[in-house]
Amino acid sequence: MRIDSEYTLLEKLGSGSFGVVYKAIHEETGQTVAIKQIDLDSADEDLDHIRQEIQVLAQCCNSPFVTRYYGATVRGFRLWIVMEYMNGGSCLDLLRAGSFTEEQIGCVVYQLLQGLVYLHSESKIHRDIKCKADIWSLGITAIEMAQGLPPYANLHPMKALFQIPKNPPPELDDVAKPRFTDAFHDFLRCCLVKDARQRPSASQLLTHSFLRTHSRQGDLVRTMVLRYQAMRGNPSPHGQSKDTPDRQPPVADDADTSHTEDDFQWDFDLGTLSTRTALNVTTQESAPQLEPIEPSVARVLQKPPGRDDPGTSLLDNVILPAFSETRGQPDTQDVAKTLTTIKDELIRLGQQQPSRILDLIRGSLARLDSYPNLKRTLLAETPAAVSPKAVPSPLMVSPAGWASIDYSESLPASTAKAIDAMRKRWLHQCGQTAGP
Numbered sequence: 001m002r003i004d005s006e007y008t009l010l011e012k013l014g015s016g017s018f019g020v021v022y023k024a025i026h027e028e029t030g031q032t033v034a035i036k037q038i039d040l041d042s043a044d045e046d047l048d049h050i051r052q053e054i055q056v057l058a059q060c061c062n063s064p065f066v067t068r069y070y071g072a073t074v075r076g077f078r079l080w081i082v083m084e085y086m087n088g089g090s091c092l093d094l095l096r097a098g099s100f101t102e103e104q105i106g107c108v109v110y111q112l113l114q115g116l117v118y119l120h121s122e123s124k125i126h127r128d129i130k131c132k133a134d135i136w137s138l139g140i141t142a143i144e145m146a147q148g149l150p151p152y153a154n155l156h157p158m159k160a161l162f163q164i165p166k167n168p169p170p171e172l173d174d175v176a177k178p179r180f181t182d183a184f185h186d187f188l189r190c191c192l193v194k195d196a197r198q199r200p201s202a203s204q205l206l207t208h209s210f211l212r213t214h215s216r217q218g219d220l221v222r223t224m225v226l227r228y229q230a231m232r233g234n235p236s237p238h239g240q241s242k243d244t245p246d247r248q249p250p251v252a253d254d255a256d257t258s259h260t261e262d263d264f265q266w267d268f269d270l271g272t273l274s275t276r277t278a279l280n281v282t283t284q285e286s287a288p289q290l291e292p293i294e295p296s297v298a299r300v301l302q303k304p305p306g307r308d309d310p311g312t313s314l315l316d317n318v319i320l321p322a323f324s325e326t327r328g329q330p331d332t333q334d335v336a337k338t339l340t341t342i343k344d345e346l347i348r349l350g351q352q353q354p355s356r357i358l359d360l361i362r363g364s365l366a367r368l369d370s371y372p373n374l375k376r377t378l379l380a381e382t383p384a385a386v387s388p389k390a391v392p393s394p395l396m397v398s399p400a401g402w403a404s405i406d407y408s409e410s411l412p413a414s415t416a417k418a419i420d421a422m423r424k425r426w427l428h429q430c431g432q433t434a435g436p
């Protein structure tokens, strides 16, 4: 699936903290997909989280328990994340038809744990039911499935936040309690241990007696979906079956359905993730074969640069010595390309520290212009107002330098206008006036 080709947006499926999710048809293949649209303008402070979510999704190609990711693209002010359409709906959707029985909870929890085991084995953190924090959240989710509402649902969320650390771990309310076996109560107790170090791992929980009894009845999920469909009077929770897409008029409302080359375009630094993953999806079903690690990247991984001045350390200790060993005196363009490779490799290798990666690269770029033994081929063309020299701290990004390493390769639809817009945005964030 080519993620830059066109989609017809159908109905809105729901919304979360980061954006709105639409059902859509991929025109070229006719495949039904889900597209999460995130308004980048209003998500400034959450960009790292969003980037992390994409990275996790992009690397999760190999588990039937994790939603498949097809790619991401930027349309105007919105980031579109294209993913597998789950036609059964979310657990929250299914709960609208009533709370779950113990057997149903067992079945859902078993599948959730399988997804977590996969994510944890790949060292990924599931933002939605957050790390050992995933296990706590799984317990809370199990309570919500059992009684229809999570603990403290009657309190204002801020008040609940203060109650949670003060009180003993939550348990089922008095009405729900008698409906469940000791095994389920014990399962909840295992998940809801306040000290994260004492919580079992996802794979340990899979062996809990509660799941030994209730886990394998896959048909139960189908029954729950049918119950919800019956309640809604619809053929599926989202209005249609996955296999027989029933085209509907495109949605209007607030959905961003159109995009032209002339639109303002955000650079979201998707790097090579989107195309690489899209290719994986179409050409192979198994895990992607990792290419050998670039030697310079291996050195970064073995000897992480110091935290105080990561840019300098990366340049001095890793990049420039590596160049002088192999190719003699590098120029700024060579170094900028290497930095981009490093960033992509770290992301590909699942290093879940995007802000650190960006710090490294920004810091190194800010140093390039003042580094003595570097031929100037790229940053010398930088307008004075945005030259790295004008940036006071080595860790502060050089807007033009940043744009120069990312634009040409990362976003096929990007334009000079977009580069300019991003440069202004960075300048604004650095507290400087926009350059020419």
Ligand SMILES: Nc1ncnc2c1ncn2[C@@H]1O[C@H](COP(=O)(O)OP(=O)(O)OP(=O)(O)O)[C@@H](O)[C@H]1O
Pocket: 013, 014, 015, 016, 017, 018, 019, 020, 021, 034, 036, 067, 083, 084, 085, 086, 087, 089, 090, 092, 093, 128
């Ligand atoms: N791949 C998908 N297929 C079908 N429906 C989806 C898909 N992804 C999301 N949805 C629907 O869109 C809703 C919003 O999803 P989204 O991922 O934005 O938020 P969330 O995970 O529910 O909440 P939050 O981001 O606050 O944790 C979901 O509750 C679900 O109903």
